[in-house]
Amino acid sequence: MEVPYERISYTDKYWRIYEPWLPISPTYSRTDKFFFNYNYPGYLQSYPEMEGYVTLLSNSYDNSMSVIEYLQEKHWLTWKTTAVFMDFTHFNADANIFTICTLLVEQTPFGTILSNARIISAKLHFVAQLGKGGLIVLIIYIIVVIQFFKALVMVVWYEPIKLRSMWTKLDLIIFVLNITVIILVSVQEFMVSQLLAKVESSSKLEFLDFRMPTRLNEWTRNMLGFLVCLTTMRLWRVLQFASVFQLFASTAMIILTFLMGFGIAAVTINGNIADSFRA
CATH class of the missing domain: 3.10.450 (Nuclear Transport Factor 2; Chain: A,)
Incomplete structure (x- = not known):
C-alpha cells in the first residue's frame, strides 16, 4: 500500500487491517x-x-493494542x-x-x-424458539390477518364506493402494516440465522455485524406501535355503536388535548437528560 509519504507493506503483519486510509x-x-x-x-x-x-481489532487484548499502536504510529489516529x-x-x-x-x-x-x-x-431470534403456546398464538394471528383481508376484499369488491370512506382506508393501512411486520420479522430471522451459522463455522477473525437485524427489530417495533394505535382507533369505531361510548365520545377531544399537553410537558422536562433531545 502507498500513502503520500511512505510505502508500507502488510505482508509482515499478522492481524488484518481493512484499508485504514480509505473511506468505509x-x-x-x-x-x-x-x-x-x-x-x-x-x-x-x-x-x-x-x-x-x-479497522478490525483482534481477539485478545495484546493483539488489539498492537493494532492500535500501529495505527497511531502511522498517523491513523491523530x-x-x-x-x-x-x-x-x-x-x-x-x-x-x-x-x-x-x-x-x-x-x-x-x-x-x-x-x-x-x-x-x-431477542432477534425468537420465532425459531417459540414454544407450543407461541406457535398457537402465531397461527391464530395469521388466520385473523387472512380473515381480515378476506372481509376487506369482499367489501371493496362489491361496494367500491366504500374506498372513499376513511375507515376503509384505515383498514387498508392496518392490513399493509401487518404484512410489513410479517416481512420484517421474516427477514430479521433469516439474517440472524445466517449470522449464527457463521458463528458456528467461523474459524478466522471476522466481524459479524448484528446491527442490521437490530435495525430491522427497531423498525418492527415502530410498525407495531403504529399498528396498535390504528387498530385501537378501528376498535373505537366499533365500540361507538354502544350508547355509553357515544356519550364518552363527546368529551374525547378534551381528554386528547389534555394528554397531548401533558406529553409535551413531560418530554420538555425529562428530555433534558436525552442526548438526542439536547442535540
Whole structure:
C-alpha cells in the first residue's frame, strides 16, 4: 500500500487491517447503505455512519493494542481525529438476547474528551424458539390477518364506493402494516440465522455485524406501535355503536388535548437528560 509519504507493506503483519486510509463507503453493499445511511447523534454533532475509516481489532487484548499502536504510529489516529466508534456484539445463548454496543469517544476543539455509549438488547431470534403456546398464538394471528383481508376484499369488491370512506382506508393501512411486520420479522430471522451459522463455522477473525437485524427489530417495533394505535382507533369505531361510548365520545377531544399537553410537558422536562433531545 502507498500513502503520500511512505510505502508500507502488510505482508509482515499478522492481524488484518481493512484499508485504514480509505473511506468505509466503498466497502459497503447496497443493503448496508440502505440500513446504515443514518447519522449517529453525538454531543457536538451528528456523525454519518457511512463515513470515516474502519479497522478490525483482534481477539485478545495484546493483539488489539498492537493494532492500535500501529495505527497511531502511522498517523491513523491523530489530534485531528474528531470521533472514534467501537462496535461489538454480545450474545447470551441462555436468554437468547443480543446486545449490540456502540461506544463513541469525541474530541472537542478545546481538547476535552467526551464519551457516549449506545446499548441495545433485543431477542432477534425468537420465532425459531417459540414454544407450543407461541406457535398457537402465531397461527391464530395469521388466520385473523387472512380473515381480515378476506372481509376487506369482499367489501371493496362489491361496494367500491366504500374506498372513499376513511375507515376503509384505515383498514387498508392496518392490513399493509401487518404484512410489513410479517416481512420484517421474516427477514430479521433469516439474517440472524445466517449470522449464527457463521458463528458456528467461523474459524478466522471476522466481524459479524448484528446491527442490521437490530435495525430491522427497531423498525418492527415502530410498525407495531403504529399498528396498535390504528387498530385501537378501528376498535373505537366499533365500540361507538354502544350508547355509553357515544356519550364518552363527546368529551374525547378534551381528554386528547389534555394528554397531548401533558406529553409535551413531560418530554420538555425529562428530555433534558436525552442526548438526542439536547442535540
